[in-house]
Amino acid sequence: MSYLRWSVTAQFLRLPAMMAPLAFALLATQMTGSYRLGGVMMAVFITAEILVAGPVGRLLDLFGVARGLRVLLVVSAFWLCGLTLVASSPVLTIVLVVLTGFAAGGLSGGIRALLPKSVAPGFLERAVAIDAVVIEIVVVSGPLVVALLTPLGVVAPVLGMAGAYLLAVLFVPTVAAAPRARGERPKLGSIMIWLMSSFGFGVLISTIEVSSLPFAQRLGGGPEFAVVFMVVLIAASMAGAGLYAWGGPAITVDRSVRTAFFLVVMAVGGVLVAFGNSWPLLIAGLVTVGVCTGPLNTTISMHVQLTLPESRKAEGFSLVFTAQAGGFALGSLCVALLPVIGAPLVGSAVALIAAFGVISAHRGALYRRVTSAVANQEARS
Incomplete structure (x- = not known):
């Protein structure tokens, strides 16, 4: 049951990234008449994630991974909701996308760090491999979810991304923070x-x-x-x-x-x-x-x-x-x-x-x- 809860969290956490290319393209087309701004949005979103992933992961290790993930998921959802309110301004749109990328940068590393605490020790490698199968289903589901939400309005897919982050918050496993030995400076x-x-x-x-x-x-x-x-x-x-x-x-x-x-x-x-x-x-x-x-x-x-x-x-x-x-x-x-x-x-x-x-x-x-x-x-x- 704990692995199932972890997996539900992981898939809701990943879904917005799979929805983002098409969701951003639709929003950009509505704003400017061209999908090109959507490409820029996706590029700066990924760049922002890459830039902060390491430092954010370090902060999660220091202050507690489960607690930190809940905060980052809520903040990511908040910025995406803000994005729908400023969609008429390309500059503000880019700013909100960057802020979302900063908040989401450590999510993947954080959720993976929680996996060993959610499965029996002998099941870990098999659990990682099973997760690799489920990821492919999420990859396919992302554009499909966007297509289903689009009839509700051009901002609906972006709100759907925010909703997925908030649903992930509900299922984040509750685990004890890792003990840290004084003076420990392990190398990467x-x-x-x-x-x-x-x-x-x-x-x-x-x-x-x-x-x-x-x-x-x-x-x-x-x-x-x-x-x-x-x-x-x-x-x-x-x-x-x-x-x-x-x-x-x-x-x-x-x-x-x-x-x-x-x-x-x-x-x-x-x-x-x-x-x-x-x-x-x-x-x-x-x-x-x-x-x-x-x-x-x-x-x-x-x-x-x-x-x-x-x-x-x-x-x-x-x-x-x-x-x-x-x-x-x-x-x-x-x-x-x-x-x-x-x-x-x-x-x-x-x-x-x-x-x-x-x-x-x-x-x-x-x-x-x-x-x-x-x-x-x-x-x-």
């Missing part, structure tokens, strides 16, 4: 390579998702085929996450090796997508990328969980989500600047670099452990 350097992995994932997956329409057009299709493109990718992602939830906890292979493997396989899938001049080849690439999405994110999440102390988990997870968001931003930029074949190739290259970094760090850690053991043995003798 131990997760830097995992931030790079998350960044590489973000670059690759965004170069594929954002390119859905250009790839469909290359094969003679239109928007309806772009929808098929995304359905295949999402279905593969849900299947991969579901399989990993079932069998992942039993895998004994080191998580560094697993992460590198998933990144390499996704890179291969990205190359298949880039050169997919037929639907079978394109679908094969999409499935190859999609089935690794959930397992990769689960593996990264579990490593961060086991590496960072309790007093820095919200900050650490916020940084992971920030790295992924930064990767999404770079991948989207690649799609805008490069030929349709070039963007996935860049994404694959970044994923391979991240995989190489993970393996190099893993080998270095093994070397340090071996040499340390030798030194201890020599000292004893």
Whole structure:
């Protein structure tokens, strides 16, 4: 029951981000007659989230994650309600969007930090993988909710985003604040390579998702085929996450090796997508990328969980989500600047670099452990 409550909170917390692109575009079109302001709103919203995610996560660790999440959710809803009141002014609209991004920046890291307190210890990895399946449902639901609310008025989707934040407040699990040892100054350097992995994932997956329409057009299709493109990718992602939830906890292979493997396989899938001049080849690439999405994110999440102390988990997870968001931003930029074949190739290259970094760090850690053991043995003798 506690995991169910956590999951309900997490999905309501995530829903506004999935609604935002279409909701902002509709509001901007009503205001200016063009959707372009909506693109600017989305860009500054994500930028604001990225800028404050780490510091806000740190504050959540210091003052209590559950209590801090409730405050941030209410503040985010407040700014979104204010946005509907100033929608006639583009400048004030941007200001309110920035303030909303500042308030929402630490939400993802904060809710993830609460998960271990909401499940049995042996169920944690499986719970993370199950959550990866549910996230895909939320991704699909966001635009659908906007479409259902739009007939009520152009500001209704934005108010719906605020309502989702307020509903999340009702379900935030009540947990005790993490004890903090005096003088504790743990470092975040131990997760830097995992931030790079998350960044590489973000670059690759965004170069594929954002390119859905250009790839469909290359094969003679239109928007309806772009929808098929995304359905295949999402279905593969849900299947991969579901399989990993079932069998992942039993895998004994080191998580560094697993992460590198998933990144390499996704890179291969990205190359298949880039050169997919037929639907079978394109679908094969999409499935190859999609089935690794959930397992990769689960593996990264579990490593961060086991590496960072309790007093820095919200900050650490916020940084992971920030790295992924930064990767999404770079991948989207690649799609805008490069030929349709070039963007996935860049994404694959970044994923391979991240995989190489993970393996190099893993080998270095093994070397340090071996040499340390030798030194201890020599000292004893």
